[in-house]
Amino acid sequence: MPAKRIAPVPPLSLTPRADLAATTYPEIDAVLKKLKSCTRNLQAALESHRLELQVLERLYYKSKNQHRTALFWQRVAETRRFGDRLQCMDLHAIVERLRLSFWGNAPSAKILKGPWTECPGAVSIDFVARRCLAGRDLINETQKRLLLAYNSFTQMMQSGAFLHFILTLVAIVSRLNRVVIEIDDILGSCSNACTRLLRTLSPQHAEKLRSLVHGADIMGSSIAALPIPVAQASSEKIDEILEEDTGDVLDRPLTLQTEEIQRTIREDDASPSLDLQLFPPSLDLDACSSVPSMPSAISVRETVARKNSSSKTTGQGQDTATGSSKRRSNDDSQHTKKSSKKKKRDEIDDIFGF
Numbered sequence: 001m002p003a004k005r006i007a008p009v010p011p012l013s014l015t016p017r018a019d020l021a022a023t024t025y026p027e028i029d030a031v032l033k034k035l036k037s038c039t040r041n042l043q044a045a046l047e048s049h050r051l052e053l054q055v056l057e058r059l060y061y062k063s064k065n066q067h068r069t070a071l072f073w074q075r076v077a078e079t080r081r082f083g084d085r086l087q088c089m090d091l092h093a094i095v096e097r098l099r100l101s102f103w104g105n106a107p108s109a110k111i112l113k114g115p116w117t118e119c120p121g122a123v124s125i126d127f128v129a130r131r132c133l134a135g136r137d138l139i140n141e142t143q144k145r146l147l148l149a150y151n152s153f154t155q156m157m158q159s160g161a162f163l164h165f166i167l168t169l170v171a172i173v174s175r176l177n178r179v180v181i182e183i184d185d186i187l188g189s190c191s192n193a194c195t196r197l198l199r200t201l202s203p204q205h206a207e208k209l210r211s212l213v214h215g216a217d218i219m220g221s222s223i224a225a226l227p228i229p230v231a232q233a234s235s236e237k238i239d240e241i242l243e244e245d246t247g248d249v250l251d252r253p254l255t256l257q258t259e260e261i262q263r264t265i266r267e268d269d270a271s272p273s274l275d276l277q278l279f280p281p282s283l284d285l286d287a288c289s290s291v292p293s294m295p296s297a298i299s300v301r302e303t304v305a306r307k308n309s310s311s312k313t314t315g316q317g318q319d320t321a322t323g324s325s326k327r328r329s330n331d332d333s334q335h336t337k338k339s340s341k342k343k344k345r346d347e348i349d350d351i352f353g354f
Contacts, residue, residue, distance in 0.1 A: 006088070007131065012101055013121040020119055020201075027200045028102075032116060034193045035099045042092045042186045049179045053083040056172050063165065072156045072166075075149035079173060082142040086180070091135050095190050098128045122202035129194035129209055132187045139184045146177045 020028075060080055067073045100107055101124065102116035153170045157163065198206040 007127075007134075009094075009097075010123050010127050012105070012124055014101065014104070014118040015121065017115075017117050017119065024200050028116070028119065028197065031193050031197045031200075032099065032102060034189065035095065038186055038190045038193065039092060039096050039099060042095060042183065042190070045179055045183045045186060046087070046092055049083065049176065049183065050087060052172055052175050052179065053080070053087065056080055056083070056169075056176075059165075059168065059172075067162075072149075072152045072169075075145075075152045076169060078145050079149050079176065082138075082145050083176065086135070086138055086142060086183075089131070089135055089138070091131065091183075091187065094128055094131050098124060098194075119201070122198060125194050125198050125201070126209060129191050129198070132191040132194070135187050136184055136191070139180045139187070142180055143177060146173050146180070149173050150177075 017025075056076070057080065060076060064073075067076075098120060100112075101120045102118055103111050103114075104118055150170065150173050153166050153173065157166050157170070195206055195209055198209060
């Protein structure tokens with residue numbers, strides 16, 4: 001039994017234009033105009049699809065021996081296989097053959113400029129509509145395999161191995177996905193045009209085809225673009241991060257050196273504020289007399305002077321210590337210089353060779 005994508009073309013049966021009712025002419029003209037735009041767009045889309053497959057075929061031929069045992073290579077072979085199946089259906093030739101049949105069996109370019117003279121039978125129109133629906137089913141399955149290949153390639157990118165090659169495959173898969181979505185839209189327009197034509201010429205065939213067209217429209221609406229790999233945390237993960245228990249704050253004991261530094265900073269900050277102005281003009285002296293105790297500037301100055309004198313004494317002690325150490329080092333150097341002087345040689349030393 002042949003595959004679903006391969007179907008024999010039924011013989012073409014034509015009906016002269018004069019045998020049709022005049023009321024059907026405007027409808028057929030509208031359908032022909034729609035089929036003309038569909039065939040042009042379908043040819044361009046299938047050509048883009050074929051070019052991407054040629055690039056993929058070249059990469060497959062060059063890298064098959066190197067990567068044929070890798071897991072992602074199975075997705076490459078699957079993408080190539082489904083692309084070839086879509087090309088083997090030759091959908092553009094089928095739709096173009098139906099459109100040209102309205103001008104006879106073998107119309108020339110000059111005849112195509114005039115009005116249509118023949119009308120194909122309902123069997124030929126129904127065959128084209130069903131082939132378009134079969135193509136949409138294949139595209140739907142192809143899109144699923146492309147999504148799996150895309151996920152496999154993005155996971156392979158995380159390892160960093162063969163990064164340029166994997167990026168090329170990701171670009172090809174993304175491009176193929178966009179092209180097959182465009183082809184699916186065009187085939188949907190072709191099947192709708194055939195259904196519209198059948199409704200005018202043979203309502204019986206149109207009723208049988210209506211359910212298939214509706215199901216294909218539902219399947220085609222599920223086709224979407226490939227996701228963009230962005231490292232982004234979900235809202236639930238963000239809430240978990242914000243609600244994470246980071247522990248309690250501990251009061252660490254201060255060392256002696258830290259306490260002295262903080263005490264010095266507090267005293268230095270407090271001393272100039274008292275020296276500036278103890279009694280501003282707006283202060284009531286009588287009210288201040290009622291205060292039981294108030295720090296005086298004299299005691300503060302005495303405290304500061306005491307600290308300065310203690311710092312000077314410690315500085316002098318350090319200077320004396322450094323001076324004594326310098327003198328000791330100078331004495332040691334002089335002693336080494338004296339010991340390093342050579343003894344004078346006399347005649348006895350010359351005789352014995354000392």
